[in-house]
Amino acid sequence: MGYVAVKGGAAAIENAEKFSLVRRAGGASALLKPEQIREQLHFAVDRVMGESSLYAPDLAALAFKQAAGDTFEAAFILRSYRTTLPRLGYSEPIGTDGMRVIRRISAAFKDIPGGQVLGPTPDYTLRLLNFELQDESSSHTRQQIRQLLQDTQRLDPLPERFPKVVEMLRREGLLVRHRHGSGDGDGLVDITRQALSFPAARSAQLQTLARGETGGLLALAYSNMRGYGSVHPVIGELRVGFLPVSYKNPGSGSVECIGEIQVTEAEVISRIAGAEGPAVFSLGYGLCFGHNETKAIAMAVLDRAMACEEPVAPSEDQEFVLTHVDGIESMGFCNHYKLPHYVTFQSELDRLRNIQIGQRPPEDTPS
Amino acid sequence: MDNSGRRNQKNYRSLMQAMSRPGRVFRLDALSAVSPFAAALAIGECLLDPEVSLCVIGNGGVSTLQAVLVGATQVRTESLETADFVFVCSVQSQGGVRSAKRGRLEFPEEGATLVYCMNSQPACASDRFRVRLTGPGITGQGGIAPEMRGVLVEEFQELMDVNADYPLGVDAFFVRPNGEVMALPRSTRIQVR
Numbered sequence: 001m002g003y004v005a006v007k008g009g010a011a012a013i014e015n016a017e018k019f020s021l022v023r024r025a026g027g028a029s030a031l032l033k034p035e036q037i038r039e040q041l042h043f044a045v046d047r048v049m050g051e052s053s054l055y056a057p058d059l060a061a062l063a064f065k066q067a068a069g070d071t072f073e074a075a076f077i078l079r080s081y082r083t084t085l086p087r088l089g090y091s092e093p094i095g096t097d098g099m100r101v102i103r104r105i106s107a108a109f110k111d112i113p114g115g116q117v118l119g120p121t122p123d124y125t126l127r128l129l130n131f132e133l134q135d136e137s138s139s140h141t142r143q144q145i146r147q148l149l150q151d152t153q154r155l156d157p158l159p160e161r162f163p164k165v166v167e168m169l170r171r172e173g174l175l176v177r178h179r180h181g182s183g184d185g186d187g188l189v190d191i192t193r194q195a196l197s198f199p200a201a202r203s204a205q206l207q208t209l210a211r212g213e214t215g216g217l218l219a220l221a222y223s224n225m226r227g228y229g230s231v232h233p234v235i236g237e238l239r240v241g242f243l244p245v246s247y248k249n250p251g252s253g254s255v256e257c258i259g260e261i262q263v264t265e266a267e268v269i270s271r272i273a274g275a276e277g278p279a280v281f282s283l284g285y286g287l288c289f290g291h292n293e294t295k296a297i298a299m300a301v302l303d304r305a306m307a308c309e310e311p312v313a314p315s316e317d318q319e320f321v322l323t324h325v326d327g328i329e330s331m332g333f334c335n336h337y338k339l340p341h342y343v344t345f346q347s348e349l350d351r352l353r354n355i356q357i358g359q360r361p362p363e364d365t366p367s
Numbered sequence: 368m369d370n371s372g373r374r375n376q377k378n379y380r381s382l383m384q385a386m387s388r389p390g391r392v393f394r395l396d397a398l399s400a401v402s403p404f405a406a407a408l409a410i411g412e413c414l415l416d417p418e419v420s421l422c423v424i425g426n427g428g429v430s431t432l433q434a435v436l437v438g439a440t441q442v443r444t445e446s447l448e449t450a451d452f453v454f455v456c457s458v459q460s461q462g463g464v465r466s467a468k469r470g471r472l473e474f475p476e477e478g479a480t481l482v483y484c485m486n487s488q489p490a491c492a493s494d495r496f497r498v499r500l501t502g503p504g505i506t507g508q509g510g511i512a513p514e515m516r517g518v519l520v521e522e523f524q525e526l527m528d529v530n531a532d533y534p535l536g537v538d539a540f541f542v543r544p545n546g547e548v549m550a551l552p553r554s555t556r557i558q559v560r
Contacts, residue, residue, distance in 0.1 A: 084379045086416035086440060193418065195474070 024068040037061040046262070046290020047071050051327050052078035053192075053211040055261050055289050072213070072331040079328055092246040092255055096265050096287070097164050101241035106165045108234045108269060114162040119240065121293075165237040166267050169281060176272060176280040198319045205322060209302060210288050213327025214295040220325065221298035224305045224315035231305045233268035233284065233297075240264045240291050264288055266296035270304050282307060371412075379413045385540065385550035390500040392514040395546035404432050406542045407454060407484045411436045414480065415452060420445035424463045425456025425484070432456055432484065453537075455483045458517060464525045467537050475534035478553065483541045485517055498523050499558040500551070510558070515541050515549040520559055527557040 025031055038045055038061035048060040052075040060078055067073035103119025106112045118124070169175045189204040196204060209217065224231050242260040249256055266286040271279065284304025286296040302321055311317040324330060368376075377396045385393045395409045402408065415421060421442045423433040432454060436442055447453060447466045455463065460481070470478035497520055501510035513523075518541055530536035536553030551557070 084376060084413070086412075087418045088416065088441075 020068070032065055034058060034061040034065055037064050043291065044069070044071060044074075046292050047214055047295075048074040048078055050289040050292055050295065051075035051211060051213055052082060053289075054078050054082040072327055075213075076328045076331070089247060089250070091258075092248060094243050094245070096239065096243065096263075098161055099239055099241040099243050099263075099265070100160075100260070101158060101162055101239055103240040104162055104237065106235065106237050108236045109165060109168075112165050112237075113168075114159055117158065120291075162239075164267075166269065166283060169236070169269070174281050175269075176282050196322060198322075200318060200322060205306065205318065206285065206287075206299075206303065208322045209286070209299040209325065212295075212299070212325035213330065214292060214298070216325045216327060216330065217295055217298040217302060220315045220321055221301040221305075224301060224313060229305050229313040229315045230308060231268075231270045231284070231301055233270050233301050233304065235297065236267045236269045236283070238264070238266050238293060238296065240293070262290050264290065264292050264296040266293070266300040268297065268300040268304060374409075375412050378409050381548065382410065382413055382540070382550070385548050386538070386552050387504050389502065389504050389551050389555040390511050390513045390549065392547050392549050395542070395548055402435070403544055404428070404435050404484065406544050406546050406548070407432060407482060408435055408439060409546070410482055410540060410542060410548070411440055411442070411452075411454075415440040415442040417441040417443060419443070419451040420449065421452050421454065422447045422450035423454045423456060424460065425454075428456045451477075451479060453479050453481045455481060458483065458485055459519050459522050460525065462525070464522070464529055464537060464539075467529070469529060469532070469535040469537060472535065475536075478535060479537050481537055481539040483518070483522070483539065485515070485541055485543045487544050494520055497560045499560070500555050501558070502555045504552075505555070510556075513549060513551075515543075515547065518549075523557050524559050526551060527559065530555075530557075 038057050041064065044064055045057055045060045048064055048071055049055055049057065051071065059081065063074040063077040066077060101117055103121060104117045106116065166175060189201045191204050191207050196208065223229065242262050244257045244260050246255050247258045268284040269281045270284065272282050282304060284300040286299030286303060288295050288299065302315060305316045306318045306321060308316050314320045374396055381393045381395055385391065395406055415436060419442060421436060421444050423429045424447060433444065436454065437444065447463055449468065453463065453467050464481060467479040467481060468477055470476060495516060495518065496512045498513055499510040500513060505511055526539060530553040533553055538553055539551045540548055542548045
C-alpha cells in the first residue's frame with residue numbers, strides 16, 4: 001500500500017464553514033441577538049462562562065450564538081479569547097458570607113439563621129412541556145412579572161449577609177479541616193500559568209473543577225454517589241447570588257469595588273468513614289460562575305471524594321478526575337479523531353492483511 | 368470593547384496569521400504614526416502583561432522602547448537569559464538570540480519569543496533569496512524565500528542554529544515601523560545557500 005497524500009480540499013473546507021452559517025442562520029426566523037441569549041438563555045450563558053473561566057456575560061452570549069448553541073464550542077471560543085487578554089492584576093479575596101443572595105437553601109437543617117430563600121428555580125415545578133410558551137404573549141408575561149415584583153415589595157427585604165450554615169457545625173467541633181494535598185505550597189497555584197502536576201495543590205484542584213465541564217463533573221460525581229465511592233453527601237448550604245469584586249488600586253493603595261459576579265456555591269457535608277478518634281464530618285466545596293447548581297454540587301462532591309486517604313474509586317483519584325473533567329480538552333481530543341488518519345490507518349490495515357494471509361509484518365521479519 | 372481593545376484583537380489575529388504562514392508579510396492595524404516604535408508597541412500590547420518578562424537589546428533606542436513597553440503593559444523586565452520576550456532594536460541581535468531561553472523538553476513553550484524591530488527601509492540590497500524556508504504553513508516542498516527584505520542572512524543562520532533542537536528553540540517576529548510583520552516560528556526549517 002502506497003503513501004496516501006493529504007492534499008487538496010481547501011475549497012471544500014472553506015465551504016464547510018459557509019454551510020455552517022446556513023445551518024445557523026438559514027431559517028426563516030429572525031436572527032438571534034446576543035442580548036436575547038444573555039437574558040433569556042442565562043443558564044447556557046452561565047455554563048459557557050464557567051467552562052471557559054471568563055466572567056463575561058455579553059461575550060459568552062455572543063460565543064453561544066456563534067457556536068449555534070453548542071456549549072463545548074462556545075466555551076472553547078471564549079477561552080481562546082481569554083488567552084488574548086492581558087492580566088492586569090488580581091482581585092482581593094472574597095468572603096462568600098457577604099454574598100447578595102438570590103437563592104439559599106440547606107438540606108441539612110430546616111431552620112437556618114436568616115432562613116431558607118428558594119429564589120428562582122425550576123426545582124419545584126413539573127417537567128411538563130409548557131405549550132403556552134409557543135406563542136408567548138410579551139404583554140402577558142410582562143404583566144406577570146410586574147405583579148410578582150409588586151407583591152414582593154410588601155415583604156421584608158432580605159438581610160445583607162447570611163451566616164454560613166456550616167459554621168454551626170464548625171463551632172461545635174464537628175467539622176474536620178480539609179486534608180491538604182502534598183502539592184500544597186505557600187501560595188495559590190494557577191493552572192493557567194503552571195501546568196497541572198500531581199499531587200495537585202487544593203487550589204489547583206478547585207480551579208480545575210471550577211472550569212470543568214458540567215456533564216463531566218456530574219458523571220464522575222454521580223458514580224461516587226451511586227456507590228463507586230464513599231461520599232454520602234448532604235447539602236449543608238447551596239447559595240446563588242452576587243459577590244462584590246474588590247481590587248486594590250496600585251496607585252492609591254485603596255481597595256475599591258469594581259463590580260460584582262454571579263456565582264453558585266455548594267458546601268456538602270459527609271461523615272468521614274472509619275476515621276480514628278471522634279466521629280466528625282468533612283466538607284466538600286464547590287463554586288462556579290453563574291447559576292449552575294448541578295455543577296457546584298458535583299464539584300463539592302468530587303472535592304470531598306478526592307480528600308480520601310486511599311483512593312479506590314475513579315472519582316476519588318485526583319489525577320483521574322482532574323485530567324478528565326475539562327470540557328475543552330476532552331472535546332478536542334474526541335474530535336481530533338475526525339482529522340485525517342489515512343497513513344496510520346493504512347499502516348494498520350497493511351498489518352492486519354499480512355496477519356490474515358499468514359505472513360508476519362515485513363518490519364518484524366528478521367533480516 | 369473600546370477601540371484599543373478591538374485593535375489589539377485584530378492585531379493578535381494578524382500575529383496568529385503570520386505565525387501560521389511563516390515567511391509571509393502581514394500588516395498590523397491602526398498604528399500611531401508619531402512613534403517609531405508604534406509597530407513594536409502594537410505587538411507588545413497583544414503579547415505582554417505583568418505576568419511575563421521582557422528584555423530589550425540592540426543598538427539604539429533600547430531604553431526608550433523598554434520604557435514605552437513597560438509603561439503600556441506593566442511587563443516585568445529581566446535579563447536576556449530569563450526573559451519570555453526579547454525585543455531587538457536592530458536588524459541583528461548581535462548574538463543575543465543565542466542567549467535567549469529555548470525551553471526544556473518537558474516545557475518547550477518556555478522558549479522565548481523574539482521581536483526584531485526593523486528599519487523603515489532596508490539599508491542594503493536584500494539577499495533574502497539565499498534563504499529558503501520550509502515546514503508547516505509553507506506550501507510546496509521547495510519552500511519560499513522570506514518576503515520581508517532587509518533581514519540579515521547572518522540572523523537567519525543564528526535562528527537556524529538555535530532552533531536546531533526542535534521543539535526547543537525560539538519564535539521570532541520581524542516588524543517594520545509601517546506595521547509590516549513577518550513570523551518565523553521555531554517549526555520553520557531555514558536553509559541558507
